[in-house]
Amino acid sequence: MRREELVPVQIYEPVRKIIRDWPVAARRELGATLLRLQRGELIGMPDVRAMPSVAKGVSEIRISLAGDAYRAFYISVTEEGILVFHAFIKKTQQTPQKEINTALKRLHTFFRNIKG
Numbered sequence: 001m002r003r004e005e006l007v008p009v010q011i012y013e014p015v016r017k018i019i020r021d022w023p024v025a026a027r028r029e030l031g032a033t034l035l036r037l038q039r040g041e042l043i044g045m046p047d048v049r050a051m052p053s054v055a056k057g058v059s060e061i062r063i064s065l066a067g068d069a070y071r072a073f074y075i076s077v078t079e080e081g082i083l084v085f086h087a088f089i090k091k092t093q094q095t096p097q098k099e100i101n102t103a104l105k106r107l108h109t110f111f112r113n114i115k116g
Contacts, residue, residue: 004039006035006038006039007037007038007039007040007076007081007082008038008080008081008082009034009037009038009081009082009083009084010080010081010082010083010084010110010114011084012083012084012085012086012106012109012110014106015072015084015085015086015087015106018087018088019072019087022070022087022089023065023066025065026063026065026068026070029063029065029070030061030063030070030072033047033048033061033063034061034082034084037074037076037082038081038082045062046062046064047061047062048060048061048062049062051073051095053095053100054073054100054103054104054107055075055104055107057075057076058073058074058075058103058107059073059074059075060072060073060074060095061074068089068090069089069090069091070087070088070089070090071087071088071089071090071095071099072084072086072087073085073086073087073103073107075107080114083107083110083111083114085103085106085107085110086099086102086103086106086107088102
C-alpha cells in the first residue's frame with residue numbers, strides 16, 4: 001500500500017504560539033481541516049472561505065466552537081505548500097481591519113523568511 005502524498009504545511013512561528021492558546025477542540029478542528037487541504041480537497045463554506053480583502057489567493061479556515069469564532073489565514077503556494085500566516089479569535093461579524101493589516105504584515109514577513 002502506497003502512502004498518499006501530502007502537501008506540506010508551514011505555520012509561521014508567531015501564529016503557532018497563538019494557536020497553542022486555542023482550546024484543544026479548536027486546534028483539532030484546525031488540524032483536521034489542514035489535513036483535508038493537504039490531501040488536495042477543495043473545501044468551501046462554511047469551513048473555508050476566500051479572503052481577497054487580505055490578498056489574492058488567501059483563504060481563512062473558519063472554526064466555530066462554543067460561541068467563539070476561530071480563524072486561521074493561509075495561502076497555498078506550490079513550492080512551499082500551505083502557509084498558515086495568521087490566526088485570531090474573531091469577536092465581530094466582519095473581520096476587523098486591524099486583523100487584515102496584521103495578516104498582510106505577517107504574510108510578507110513569512111515569505112521573506114522562507115525565500116531568504
